[in-house]
Amino acid sequence: EQSFKYFETYLYGQKIDINGEISFKFRDAGHILGSSILEIWVTEDEKTIKLVFSGDLGMPGRPIIDEPEYIEYADYLIMESTYGDRDHPPLKESAGKLIEIIKKTVLRGGSVIIPSFAVGRTQGLIYELNDYYEYNEVEEYMKIPVYIDSPMAVAATEVFQKNSGVFNNKTQDLILKGDNPFRFENLKYIKSTEESIALNKADYPKVIISASGMATAGRIRHHLKHNLWNPKNSLVFVGYQAEGSLGRILLDGVKKVKLLGEEKDVALEIYDLEGFSAHADQGFMIKWLSQFKNKPQKVFVVHGEKEVAEIFSKVIEEKFGFETIIPKIGNSYRIDTDNIEVEVDVEFKxxxxxxxxxxxxxxxxxxxxxxxxxxxxxxxxxxxxxxxxxxxxxxxxxxxxxxxxxxxxxx
The missing domain is CATH 1.10.287 (Helix Hairpins)
Structure with a gap:
């Protein structure tokens, strides 16, 4: 909290001049609350160049957050590539599968464990579950408690509720009609360690959503320790699992895993629902790139596993003819002001x-x-x-x- 005094906050779309030579603008990246594309203008020797940093782009049609904004001009582009090699299934398809997994698990007397990123993904899950419980005739056996067991996720959800002004129109309409999408009758927010420990002593069906999303740290590791062995339970991944993470290891099908000093059998059912991803897939990133009206001098492809970045770079070159570079750690590049295409002045309308x-x-x-x-x-x-x-x-x-x-x- 001591660092907060060094930060200044700005709204999307405000152009901020730093010193007469450098100015910037945040644009909505549509990934998580506050995520931004960064437009930077640098003037040197009376020449101005524009750099665009995509940040983590989101997917269109997601709950709560607006869709990513399109950018029309850049001299140099730094472009993410997290899912540059694939497309996601539709969100509603994955949301429907999640409900079916919960039903199947509850009917056999088990619980559903969901590792989830505390910011963005957890709130998206709450939104979808609110939609199910508030707007459907729910069978009595499905009225099980849904626990959010992550101090950061609980705090982040409170931040979401204080920033509804940047929600998309659909979510704002819900709120104006009196429906808080972060509350429903069987939703419980867990804050204390004692409450968290008690969840694994309670022998009844439930849904536990806990961080971290890749199961590398946090309370989720304790929930996995107490639930991996039980074939009645289900483990549902709803986000990216990096190489080497516990989440990826479990997805790869190991039968035993060492967790918090104990070796545990992995007997529960495991699912991977990619449709919940808040990252843009290849199809949308290509659409986003297609909106540029000029040809950037270079496109730096970042934020992706090596093979994925290589695949996406090739797709960019083939579709648009842009020169791509995949930087390595320690590389530095000189931004050339020669041969820069002048940004077309927007006609005053x-x-x-x-x-x-x-x-x-x-x-x-x-x-x-x-x-x-x-x-x-x-x-x-x-x-x-x-x-x-x-x-x-x-x-x-x-x-x-x-x-x-x-x-x-x-x-």
């Missing part, structure tokens, strides 16, 4: 800009209207007792910002 601002104003008006309509219902004694100061502070901040806007547009 006042009607388009006016429409954009009007749409933002309409969105704000709709949210205020929704709050006013619901105020009699939610401003009860319990809420006022526990959250009055938070509500008051947020409203004062909004009031101040609205006054600043009125000054800006005043004549």
């Amino acid at each position: 006042p009607d388009v800009l006016r429409e954009d601002i009007t749409e933002e104003l309409e969105n704000i008006h709709a949210q205020f209207t929704s709050l006013m309509e619901k105020s009699d219902g939610f401003l009860d004694e319990e809420l006022l007792k526990t959250n009055y100061d938070i509500l008051k502070n947020r409203l004062l901040e909004l009031e101040s910002q609205l006054m600043d806007l009125n000054i800006l547009v005043g004549k």
